Amino acid sequence: MAQAEIRTKTCPLCEAMCGLRIQIEAGQVTKIRPNPKDVWSQGYMCPKGAALGELHHDPDRIRFPQIKREGRFVAVSWSEAFDEIHRRLPPIIESDGIEAMTVYFGNPVAHNFSLSRYAAAFIPMSNIPVTYSAGTVDQWPKNLSSALLFGGMWTFPIPDVDRCEYLIVMGANPHASQGSLLACADLLGRMDAIRERGGRVIVIDPRRTGTVEHADEWLAIRPGGDAALLMAWVNVLFEENRVDLGELEGRVEGLDRVALACRPFTPEAVVDRTGLAADDIRRIARELASADRAAVYGRIGTCNQEFGTLASWLVDVVNILTAHLDRPGCAMFANPIAWSLTSFRPPEFADGYSFGRWHSRVRGAPEVLGQFPASCLSEEIATPGPGRIRALLTIAGNPVLSTPGGDRLDKALPELDFMISIDNWINETTQHADVILPGQSVLEQPHYDEMIWSWAVRSAGKFSPALFDLPEGAWAEWEVLLMLAALVNGASPESIDLEALDQLFFTGLVAGFAQSPGSTIEGRDPAEIVALTPGCGPERILDFQIRTGPFGEGYGADPEGLTLAKVKAEPNGIDLGPMRPRLDQVISTKSGNVELAPEYILGDLPRLEESLECSQDGLQLISRRHVRSNNSWMHNAPALMTGKDRCTLLIHPEDARPRGLEDGMQAEVQSRAGRVEVAVEVTEEMRPGVVCLPHGFGHDRPGTRLAVASARPGICNNVLAPGDLVDHLSGNAQVNGIPVEVRLAGSG
Numbered sequence: 001m002a003q004a005e006i007r008t009k010t011c012p013l014c015e016a017m018c019g020l021r022i023q024i025e026a027g028q029v030t031k032i033r034p035n036p037k038d039v040w041s042q043g044y045m046c047p048k049g050a051a052l053g054e055l056h057h058d059p060d061r062i063r064f065p066q067i068k069r070e071g072r073f074v075a076v077s078w079s080e081a082f083d084e085i086h087r088r089l090p091p092i093i094e095s096d097g098i099e100a101m102t103v104y105f106g107n108p109v110a111h112n113f114s115l116s117r118y119a120a121a122f123i124p125m126s127n128i129p130v131t132y133s134a135g136t137v138d139q140w141p142k143n144l145s146s147a148l149l150f151g152g153m154w155t156f157p158i159p160d161v162d163r164c165e166y167l168i169v170m171g172a173n174p175h176a177s178q179g180s181l182l183a184c185a186d187l188l189g190r191m192d193a194i195r196e197r198g199g200r201v202i203v204i205d206p207r208r209t210g211t212v213e214h215a216d217e218w219l220a221i222r223p224g225g226d227a228a229l230l231m232a233w234v235n236v237l238f239e240e241n242r243v244d245l246g247e248l249e250g251r252v253e254g255l256d257r258v259a260l261a262c263r264p265f266t267p268e269a270v271v272d273r274t275g276l277a278a279d280d281i282r283r284i285a286r287e288l289a290s291a292d293r294a295a296v297y298g299r300i301g302t303c304n305q306e307f308g309t310l311a312s313w314l315v316d317v318v319n320i321l322t323a324h325l326d327r328p329g330c331a332m333f334a335n336p337i338a339w340s341l342t343s344f345r346p347p348e349f350a351d352g353y354s355f356g357r358w359h360s361r362v363r364g365a366p367e368v369l370g371q372f373p374a375s376c377l378s379e380e381i382a383t384p385g386p387g388r389i390r391a392l393l394t395i396a397g398n399p400v401l402s403t404p405g406g407d408r409l410d411k412a413l414p415e416l417d418f419m420i421s422i423d424n425w426i427n428e429t430t431q432h433a434d435v436i437l438p439g440q441s442v443l444e445q446p447h448y449d450e451m452i453w454s455w456a457v458r459s460a461g462k463f464s465p466a467l468f469d470l471p472e473g474a475w476a477e478w479e480v481l482l483m484l485a486a487l488v489n490g491a492s493p494e495s496i497d498l499e500a501l502d503q504l505f506f507t508g509l510v511a512g513f514a515q516s517p518g519s520t521i522e523g524r525d526p527a528e529i530v531a532l533t534p535g536c537g538p539e540r541i542l543d544f545q546i547r548t549g550p551f552g553e554g555y556g557a558d559p560e561g562l563t564l565a566k567v568k569a570e571p572n573g574i575d576l577g578p579m580r581p582r583l584d585q586v587i588s589t590k591s592g593n594v595e596l597a598p599e600y601i602l603g604d605l606p607r608l609e610e611s612l613e614c615s616q617d618g619l620q621l622i623s624r625r626h627v628r629s630n631n632s633w634m635h636n637a638p639a640l641m642t643g644k645d646r647c648t649l650l651i652h653p654e655d656a657r658p659r660g661l662e663d664g665m666q667a668e669v670q671s672r673a674g675r676v677e678v679a680v681e682v683t684e685e686m687r688p689g690v691v692c693l694p695h696g697f698g699h700d701r702p703g704t705r706l707a708v709a710s711a712r713p714g715i716c717n718n719v720l721a722p723g724d725l726v727d728h729l730s731g732n733a734q735v736n737g738i739p740v741e742v743r744l745a746g747s748g
Contacts, residue, residue, distance in 0.1 A: 008035055008571045010447050010464045011049040012111045013630055016178035016185045017449055018045040019572065022053070022467060029053025029443070039573040040460050041185035046178065047628050051637040052442050056468070060636055060705045061424050062438040063471055073426060073436070078475055081435050082483060082493040088418045088434070090490045092391045098127050100390040101488065104377065105133040106397020107631055112439070114477035115396060115422075116450035117538045120341045121478075121505040125485035130367075136374045137403055138300060139181060140732040141308035143369055147353045148598035149316055151588030153369055154342040155333065157316060158182045158455045159295035160579055161190045163329035165199035166287065166294035170226055170315070171301020171736075175210030176625045180299045183334075183449075183456035188214045200291075202284065204229070205301065206622055207650070207692055208685040219284075220687035223620045223737030225274035226298065227307035227608055229281065230314035231265035232274075236285035237321050238262055244289070246323030251583070254597025258317060261602055264609050273612050275687070289322050293329025301622075305736045307608055308727035313601050320594060325583075332579040333586045336453035337461035337552075337562060338545035343454070344512060345588065346370070352590055355600065355729075361387045363724065365731060373731040374399060375723030378409040381416060390417040393484065396439065400428040401632040401698050401716050404733045405723030407674065410701070422480060425636065431703040439477045443467040448542055448567075459551070462573030463542075463564065478502075478537050502536050509541065513548060518585075520554040529555055539564065551576055604729050616689070619655065621671070621738040623695045623717055632696035635709035647714025648681040650692040651742065656682045659743055666745035669693070671738050674719040677745045691742060693717035695735075 004025045011018045019038025023031035032050045036043035055061070065081035066073040076084075092100055103123075109115045123131065135143065147153040159167060161184060172180060174187040184190060191201050191214045201215040204226070212218045221229060237243050238259045245252055267278035274281070288294055298315035302308065316325070324330035348370075356366035362379040365372050377399065380389045392413070400406045400413070406428075413419065413432035421433040430436055447464040470476070475483070479498055482505075486496045510533075511526040513519050521529055532555055533544050543564035546552050553561030567574060589595045625631075628640045635641060649667050661667055667680045669691070678693065686692060698716025699709040718735070725734040 007467050009467060010462055011045065012442055012447050013048050014178050015180060015183040015452050017183060017452060018049050018185055020045060020049055029056060037572040039575040040462060044186035048630055048634065051639050054637040054639055056441040056443045058636060060707055061441065062436060065438065066436040068434050078473060081437060084435055085420060085487050086493055089391060089487060092417055096390055099129055099387055101128055102389050102392055103128055103131045104394045104397050104399055105131065106395060107134040108396040110451050112396065113445050113447050114538050117341060117541050118478040118481040122481040122485050126488040131371060132374050132377050133371060134397060134402060136371055136731055137304060137733045139303050140368065140730040141303045141312040141727055142181060144309050144730045145313035145601065148601060149594055150586060152345065154454060155586050156181050156455045157325060157331035157333055158457065159297045160329050160332045161457060162578060164194055164293050164295055165329060166291035167194055168202045168204065168296045169211065170204045170296065170298040172297060172299035173209040173211050176627045181455050182297065183452045206687045206690045219276055222273065222275040222616060223622050223690060224306045226302045227310035227314055228265060228270040228273040228612065229276065230311060230318055231262055232267045232270045232281050233285040233318055234258065234262040234321060235265045236267065236282055237289060242289040243321045244323040248320060248325060252320060252594045252596050253591050254595060257597035257602065261605055269612055272616055294324050295319060295331045301736055304733055306727065306734050308732045309601060309729035310604055310608055317596060320596065326581045333582050334454055334456045335459045335550055335580055335582055336456060337459060337549050338453060338542060339549050340451045340454045342451055368731045373726050373733060374403040375405045375733060378405055378412040382412040392416055392419045394421045394429055396423060398427050398429045398632045401696060404718050404721030404735060406716060406718045422477065426705040428701050428704055437480050440470060444470055458578055459576040460573055461567055463567050506530065506540060520548045520552065520557060601729065619740050619742055620690050621720060621740045622690060622692050622736040624692050625695055629696060635699060636706045638708050641708055641712055645679060647694050647697045649678045650681050650683050650686050652684060652686040652688045653682055654688045661744055668743050668745045669720060669740050671720040671740045673722040676715040676719055678715050
């Protein structure tokens with residue numbers, strides 16, 4: 001009988017980065033448990049981590065490249081797949097230019113060891129001018145506001161929850177999602193610890209989520225009311241002379257402009273828009289101002305709504321005005337062991353950020369940080385004329401289910417001349433591809449998060465080796481991206497030198513860092529650094545990131561400092577302590593200070609003021625995620641799909657009763673974009689006037705190979721999300737606060 005082997009692994013599914021102990025017998029994962037010795041997660045994990053074995057062994061997972069022949073996918077060799085791409089893609093680009101091709105990056109790219117690092121190589125090497133991503137459904141307002149306030153589109157302050165005494169959680173549900181743009185294992189446990197040490201936690205959400213059970217107070221805000229609420233807090237702070245910059249005095253530009261802008265937003269003025277009492281609004285502003293160690297944490301619900309950028313900006317504004325930025329126990333900037341490639345400012349923004357540099361061909365949507373709203377993709381494919389998208393590459397994404405108007409994209413994708421997907425499954429999107437190139441399972445590749453440590457509550461890190469070998473002849477995902485970049489440029493497969501391309505990318509990366517003021521290798525010869533960094537691929541990049549990071553050995557500058565080898569020698573991870581004040585290290589605005597009042601953002605305040613007078617009658621739809629789900633791509637894991645149906649419409653009894661709706665009945669939900677029928681779940685966890693559907697379902701389309709998911713398909717809530725309903729400043733989708741009508745199915 002084969003001896004059971006226990007291996008450690010970091011779960012890559014979300015920002016929690018939980019440490020796992022994985023039992024393997026005869027090549028099969030037989031058990032997954034939390035790793036109590038993991039210095040980061042300390043024995044915590046959520047149900048999703050236990051499903052990694054099922055994802056690895058999933059019989060539906062693609063192991064070999066697929067080419068569509070006569071409408072059916074056929075497994076082929078890697079060389080056949082690359083030959084097919086070379087045969088079909090260059091003629092499109094030669095005919096219509098590189099503008100005829102685009103890329104969609106899915107959410108898992110950010111959590112993938114190869115893709116997260118080599119997307120930075122693929123984009124410039126391929127010369128594809130416009131890309132699309134899940135970022136414009138998820139967090140683009142936060143990228144935009146951070147770019148203008150702090151000078152970096154990925155410079156996110158996060159709450160120092162371990163030392164906090166007063167925490168406000170807005171539009172986030174750690175019960176289902178852990179932290180989001182906040183790396184913190186067992187966030188709910190840490191919220192409990194705040195209360196146990198005499199602190200206070202407030203959750204602001206239209207739904208009484210599981211997170212509320214770990215809070216002292218729940219404020220059932222109206223969808224989209226977050227910016228108005230935050231602006232009212234700002235109003236109270238100025239009107240009552242409670243503004244305190246603390247150690248940021250002299251480091252904040254635009255204070256007077258914010259003081260002037262907040263005047264119309266009194267607590268009384270925002271009552272209808274927020275659904276909250278003026279006295280409660282004032283009380284919380286005062287409590288926040290008087291708390292020594294406090295933070296406001298806003299997440300996805302503050303982003304994908306009507307005023308996403310204003311709400312994202314105001315979260316930071318409130319923290320700044322109450323002396324709760326860059327101080328222990330408040331909102332702070334992470335200090336990762338290995339810096340992220342996203343810390344580089346894109347060269348096109350070297351002289352400052354500008355937006356609307358070009359507009360989408362069909363809708364005229366302005367470019368923001370190099371992207372259009374994801375919902376533009378379908379119309380750019382389907383609408384004839386010069387500039388039409390004719391070729392598409394999707395990378396670890398399923399936009400047919402996960403983007404507004406995905407049903408329209410489903411109809412548009414067959415109109416492409418050529419489509420390539422890098423993915424592990426034939427799902428609702430990849431079924432339209434002409435070539436599918438498989439990635440690796442989580443257990444077939446090493447792991448060290450590239451971006452996520454950049455918003456981690458502690459300076460820590462851990463490396464996980466691959467637990468299973470790749471199939472013979474398989475290509476790693478970073479190699480696939482380099483190969484595709486060359487194929488896009490017309491190179492023949494046999495002429496492509498991957499080693500040379502990798503060397504070119506790494507050398508450029510080193511040279512850029514050596515030229516960065518204040519870097520640990522500033523002024524040193526890049527060739528010397530390249531020679532001192534052996535290997536290839538993402539592990540070589542990670543070694544460079546660690547060695548030139550704040551705790552690294554700096555290529556001889558500190559012989560006791562860290563290297564990848566030293567991190568590998570600690571399978572349970574390395575923890576070098578909590579966050580430290582470091583505004584001077586992260587700020588990169590033109591002024592060198594926090595630029596509190598960007599003109600671009602202030603320009604949207606009149607629209608917010610006008611919304612205060614708008615009627616709040618009618619039902620509004622919001623989205624949700626379950627702790628046993630992760631967007632659209634984990635519904636094929638049997639262990640996560642057991643139990644009762646989770647794809648239901650949550651509705652308050654006051655809204656269900658006049659519509660004749662009871663538990664289990666079918667309701668028709670209609671917006672101006674579409675309609676669905678779904679089972680009803682009557683519950684007082686919803687604020688009256690608000691209904692809720694889950695995200696990521698809709699696995700009922702023919703042509704997919706998702707046996708478990710298609711057995712319990714659910715409905716796709718994005719059918720109800722109008723593609724043109726976006727935050728005006730960032731282009732981020734509005735998937736919360738959608739006006740809908742709900743009636744008993746078949747009632748007319």
